[in-house]
Amino acid sequence: MAKHLSDIAELTSGSPQFRITESAAPNTPVYKFYEQSDIADDLTGIDSRHDTGSSARNARKQVHTNDSVKTLSEGDIIFSLISGEAAIIRRNHAGLLYTQNYVKITLHASKREEAIAARYLVYLINNDANLNRQLHRGLQGSQVLKYTVKQLSELKLQQQPPFETQQLLGNVYFDQLRLAALRHRVADNSSILILNMMKEALQ
Numbered sequence: 001m002a003k004h005l006s007d008i009a010e011l012t013s014g015s016p017q018f019r020i021t022e023s024a025a026p027n028t029p030v031y032k033f034y035e036q037s038d039i040a041d042d043l044t045g046i047d048s049r050h051d052t053g054s055s056a057r058n059a060r061k062q063v064h065t066n067d068s069v070k071t072l073s074e075g076d077i078i079f080s081l082i083s084g085e086a087a088i089i090r091r092n093h094a095g096l097l098y099t100q101n102y103v104k105i106t107l108h109a110s111k112r113e114e115a116i117a118a119r120y121l122v123y124l125i126n127n128d129a130n131l132n133r134q135l136h137r138g139l140q141g142s143q144v145l146k147y148t149v150k151q152l153s154e155l156k157l158q159q160q161p162p163f164e165t166q167q168l169l170g171n172v173y174f175d176q177l178r179l180a181a182l183r184h185r186v187a188d189n190s191s192i193l194i195l196n197m198m199k200e201a202l203q
Contacts, residue, residue, distance in 0.1 A: 006153035008116060009077075010106040013149055014098035015069040028064040031097040034072060035060070038096075039080050042087035043122075043174070044181035069097050070104070077105040077118055079125065081147045084135055086125040088118060088174075103149055115163050119170025124157065127173075131155055 005011070041047055072078065074094040079086045081101050098104065107118060124131055134155055139145055160166060 002156050002158050004153065005105070005155040005157065008108055008110070008157070010108065011149055011153050012070065012104040012106065014100050014102045014104070015067075017099045020063055020065050020067050020069060023064050023066050025066075028066055030062055030064050031069055031071065032060045032062045032095075034078070034093060034096040034098045034102065036080060036082060036101075038093055039078070039083065039085050039087045040181075042078070042090050042093060043085075043126075043177050045090065045174070045178045046181050047092065063097070072096050072098055072104065075118070077107070077122060079103045079105055079147075079152060081149075081152075084125075084132075084147050086122045088122055101146075103152055105152075113163070116157075116160055117163060117166035117170050119174055120160070120166035121170075123170050123173040125155075130158070 037048065072089045072094060074089055074091045076089040077086060078089055078098065079102065081103060086105070105121070107116065107121070135147060135151060139147070161169075
């Protein structure tokens, strides 16, 4: 039987960035922001931040505040309202502040025969044609191409395979994403090496 995502999970919006009050007082907690590029890193298990240029360009945005803000934990499912992609938070992104551009999906505890595996849910959100149609349908007529929490909560999931099968499919999905990312990195590094050799040959 089909269920809405809100039937099987709690959806928690991030902290509204424009409402966070910055403080210059000593000993004020410092929070670093979860960013859009982190979605890809969490999907592939590869940190791209240190592969792209200067440290200034890769510096993570942060805020000093005494406000109560929403932060992420390892294993959380995160959904980007900007890209419509989901991922699972890795250890090195734990503790980051997530803004109103993201939604944390917390699966309800349920019987194993009724449960849905976290990695499998991420796979469905990112790849299932039916779910993608439901998400894109909500963007029609919108001037701002951004998904909403309501759209996400109303996603209708069909009957799913046994939990063990879900786990297997979810693991294969993440393994393939990591493998593809590693191959892409090797190809990029090979291209850079060849170009550098050509430059040296011309000098």
